[in-house]
Amino acid sequence: MAPCIALSGNPEAPEAIYAQIDPVNWDPFSRANRIASVHNYCVHQSTTDDGLRRSLDFMERKVDLAREQRIEANDRLSNRESKRSLFNYKYLPAPEKDLIATMSRSTLHSHISEYLINCIQMSELALARGHKRAAHRCQYYRKKLREGSWIEDRFLETKSETTNTFFLMSSLEHGLVELRSQSSSVPDWRLPKQLSTEALSDALRKLQSASLFNFADIIHSRGAKDQKDLVLGSANRDAFFAVNHEIIENSMSHGVVSAINPHVARSSLEDFGKVFFLQTSTENYTVRKSSNSDYFPEGFADYHRASCGSKLTGKQKYRVVTYFDTGLGVQQHLKKFGDIPGDRSISQIAKERLSARPIIGSGRGFEKMKMFTAGLRAFLTVATPDSTYSFNGFDQSESETDSSKVIRGTVVSVFLPEK
Amino acid sequence: MNDFSFIDISVNANILQAERYSRRDVMSLFGLLKSNDKQLQHARTLQAQSLAVDAADFALQSREQGDIGQNTVLVFRLDASINWSAGASFRQEICNQLVSYGSERNPSNPHILLYSQDYSHFSEILHDPNKQIVESSSPNLIGKMKESEMMRFISNSKVLYEHGQTAFFHTPSATFHDYFIRIGNTQSLPSFSQASFFWSLPHLKGVTQFFAENWSISTTAATFAKMQNAYSGRDVSEWAFAHSYFPFSPDDRALLTEELRKCAAKGGKFLLLNSFNSTGRLAESFRELNTASDAELSLMLSLFADCSTTVPNHEYLFDISGFIEKRGLSGEAALPRGGRRKSDQSLRWIA
Numbered sequence: 001m002a003p004c005i006a007l008s009g010n011p012e013a014p015e016a017i018y019a020q021i022d023p024v025n026w027d028p029f030s031r032a033n034r035i036a037s038v039h040n041y042c043v044h045q046s047t048t049d050d051g052l053r054r055s056l057d058f059m060e061r062k063v064d065l066a067r068e069q070r071i072e073a074n075d076r077l078s079n080r081e082s083k084r085s086l087f088n089y090k091y092l093p094a095p096e097k098d099l100i101a102t103m104s105r106s107t108l109h110s111h112i113s114e115y116l117i118n119c120i121q122m123s124e125l126a127l128a129r130g131h132k133r134a135a136h137r138c139q140y141y142r143k144k145l146r147e148g149s150w151i152e153d154r155f156l157e158t159k160s161e162t163t164n165t166f167f168l169m170s171s172l173e174h175g176l177v178e179l180r181s182q183s184s185s186v187p188d189w190r191l192p193k194q195l196s197t198e199a200l201s202d203a204l205r206k207l208q209s210a211s212l213f214n215f216a217d218i219i220h221s222r223g224a225k226d227q228k229d230l231v232l233g234s235a236n237r238d239a240f241f242a243v244n245h246e247i248i249e250n251s252m253s254h255g256v257v258s259a260i261n262p263h264v265a266r267s268s269l270e271d272f273g274k275v276f277f278l279q280t281s282t283e284n285y286t287v288r289k290s291s292n293s294d295y296f297p298e299g300f301a302d303y304h305r306a307s308c309g310s311k312l313t314g315k316q317k318y319r320v321v322t323y324f325d326t327g328l329g330v331q332q333h334l335k336k337f338g339d340i341p342g343d344r345s346i347s348q349i350a351k352e353r354l355s356a357r358p359i360i361g362s363g364r365g366f367e368k369m370k371m372f373t374a375g376l377r378a379f380l381t382v383a384t385p386d387s388t389y390s391f392n393g394f395d396q397s398e399s400e401t402d403s404s405k406v407i408r409g410t411v412v413s414v415f416l417p418e419k
Numbered sequence: 420m421n422d423f424s425f426i427d428i429s430v431n432a433n434i435l436q437a438e439r440y441s442r443r444d445v446m447s448l449f450g451l452l453k454s455n456d457k458q459l460q461h462a463r464t465l466q467a468q469s470l471a472v473d474a475a476d477f478a479l480q481s482r483e484q485g486d487i488g489q490n491t492v493l494v495f496r497l498d499a500s501i502n503w504s505a506g507a508s509f510r511q512e513i514c515n516q517l518v519s520y521g522s523e524r525n526p527s528n529p530h531i532l533l534y535s536q537d538y539s540h541f542s543e544i545l546h547d548p549n550k551q552i553v554e555s556s557s558p559n560l561i562g563k564m565k566e567s568e569m570m571r572f573i574s575n576s577k578v579l580y581e582h583g584q585t586a587f588f589h590t591p592s593a594t595f596h597d598y599f600i601r602i603g604n605t606q607s608l609p610s611f612s613q614a615s616f617f618w619s620l621p622h623l624k625g626v627t628q629f630f631a632e633n634w635s636i637s638t639t640a641a642t643f644a645k646m647q648n649a650y651s652g653r654d655v656s657e658w659a660f661a662h663s664y665f666p667f668s669p670d671d672r673a674l675l676t677e678e679l680r681k682c683a684a685k686g687g688k689f690l691l692l693n694s695f696n697s698t699g700r701l702a703e704s705f706r707e708l709n710t711a712s713d714a715e716l717s718l719m720l721s722l723f724a725d726c727s728t729t730v731p732n733h734e735y736l737f738d739i740s741g742f743i744e745k746r747g748l749s750g751e752a753a754l755p756r757g758g759r760r761k762s763d764q765s766l767r768w769i770a
Binding site for chain 2: 130140183187188189190193228231232234236237238239241242360361362367368371372375376
């Protein structure tokens with residue numbers, strides 16, 4: 001089973017679903033446009049026609065290769081294998097493997113992101129075609145995805161603010177290469193803050209241009225009437241970027257396979273994720289329990305009460321920014337790479353300042369996140385396969401439960417009340 | 420001497436706005452203004468936190484990279500273009516954050532906060548785990564920091580050219596030296612503008628006109644004028660530069676005279692910014708012109724000077740004679756008349 005896209009952690013998904021689909025009747029071209037635009041997005045070329053064309057070329061070349069292999073294939077099994085090779089570089093036959101070898105790292109990452117999207121699309125297709133077993137699997141798979149990561153079934157759908165996904169890795173890695181070519185003082189194992197800030201700004205800019213997510217709303221400076229609003233706005237923006245940087249840097253240097261992850265060289269690739277993305281959404285919360293969606297974690301009610309203040313309706317809209325990496329999860333990662341015996345909860349890790357980086361002074365990242373979350377009066381949750389941790393920015397209380405909806409990786413969500 | 424590493428904390432204009440509001444808050448105590456001081460206080464704390472956290476994280480990264488050592492003194496310099504006498508409470512916030520967060524990030528490194536108030540330098544020891552600063556550098560700590568930073572700039576291979584006395588350089592003042600210092604190249608070094616402006620501050624009070632002795636440091640003069648405007652809060656400073664070594668150029672002498680006259684007419688203060696003083700010829704020429712145009716308020720400031728050849732009778736930031744001597748160089752070369760020595764064919768002249 002391909003270890004690289006272990007988004008759900010279920011060894012039977014998504015290839016198992018794929019195996020149920022009749023590969024002969026499946027037409028890759030019908031989806032080529034959409035896949036190309038997704039791929040295009042991943043490599044940050046969405047703004048130019050040239051970029052789109054190149055992405056289409058790239059896709060078509062791969063589809064041609066698959067078609068050739070399909071012709072050569074004699075039985076259904078090899079047919080499946082060749083189909084699989086479309087999306088998973090680990091199973092690619094020789095000619096395309098050579099092609100992969102010549103790819104740049106960022107292209108490879110986008111290739112993998114694309115694979116993930118395809119898997120989800122495959123599951124959708126299976127559902128649509130009514131394969132009983134596949135449909136069952138698909139529902140299970142989608143449920144897990146939605147519970148764990150809020151991955152929507154449609155990616156990069158900018159018409160709705162609840163369904164957007166921004167893949168971060170290729171843009172961050174590309175930025176790193178650019179920055180290193182300009183300056184020799186870029187650290188080896190650290191992500192410059194400039195890059196994490198750009199990644200978030202870029203995502204928010206795109207959402208804002210579609211009038212979906214106005215960042216000014218959440219930093220309380222909409223229609224800044226005077227200088228005071230600007231001061232408050234800029235303070236909140238700086239704080240939010242500080243939280244953003246901490247999350248992105250941790251995922252990039254511990255959770256996923258990246259140029260700044262020092263553990264990659266001395267361990268199996270299965271210990272790291274290949275996909276890292278952020279999603280934004282807006283959720284309503286009311287005092288009536290029944291009307292709240294499952295997205296809200298335990299302990300949110302207290303926070304909501306403080307956040308609402310004197311509002312009579314008890315209803316509040318929250319902007320939610322979620323980061324998802326498909327690594328091992330904080331605890332498992334520390335256990336493996338931090339040489340820390342025994343099981344630790346996330347709050348213990350924060351308190352004891354445990355770190356997989358053997359440098360005096362490291363391990364304060366969690367404190368930093370909490371400090372700025374408190375400054376923003378926001379709500380923070382960190383979910384891993386082992387536990388779910390939440391931090392209330394109003395009274396700075398924290399709680400942790402052993403239950404978790406996440407099967408693999410670390411999911412960090414920041415809830416910001418919309419004013 | 421302690422090893423210092425300088426980290427500049429740049430502050431955006433919004434912070435100053437926050438400071439102005441805090442002053443309004445003081446007025447609100449007297450019922451003059453109604454303002455929500457709690458919100459602003461909160462915003463100020465948040466920004467101080469993000470500045471201090473960024474600075475401390477940068478120091479940690481430098482330590483990880485091996486750029487700074489375990490005991491290197493971290494000098495956090497607050498934005499040089501801000502007169503911190505008007506931002507005392509904000510400065511205090513940054514101090515608090517550096518003490519709490521910064522000292523945890525870099526526990527073994529002593530921390531110093533460096534800033535200026537009304538054109539004077541101030542420092543505060545924030546964290547000194549082994550009493551390293553108190554024991555070794557506390558008298559004249561600011562002077563030692565200045566020396567350390569200026570030395571760092573001058574010892575850069577892009578700035579100091581020398582070939583162990585096997586080659587000689589023809590200087591603009593028509594003498595020969597066994598080294599050549601090209602201060603203009605410091606402009607490409609990170610933090611040079613912040614550092615040079617900061618250390619020049621005691622000489623800049625009231626200065627409204629900056630004149631660079633050569634085009635090679637014209638960017639420095641332009642930056643000084645811009646930062647002086649920000650520091651003084653008055654948009655009055657201007658800058659100009661000579662196109663060549665003015666003691667030998669009638670055009671540039673005329674330009675300098677004109678600038679001096681204009682500055683005197685406006686009632687401002689003139690500063691001739693010199694990159695490096697060695698022979699004193701430039702200072703002498705400036706004195707002549709200065710007297711002729713009756714400019715009362717004018718001074719000359721050399722960023723670097725070699726006091727072993729000529730003791731300057733004007734202001735300078737750093738004397739490089741000790742540094743030059745340590746490298747086995749003697750400064751002005753006593754060459755035999757008639758040019759190249761016949762006995763030493765390997766000797767080269769670089770003009």
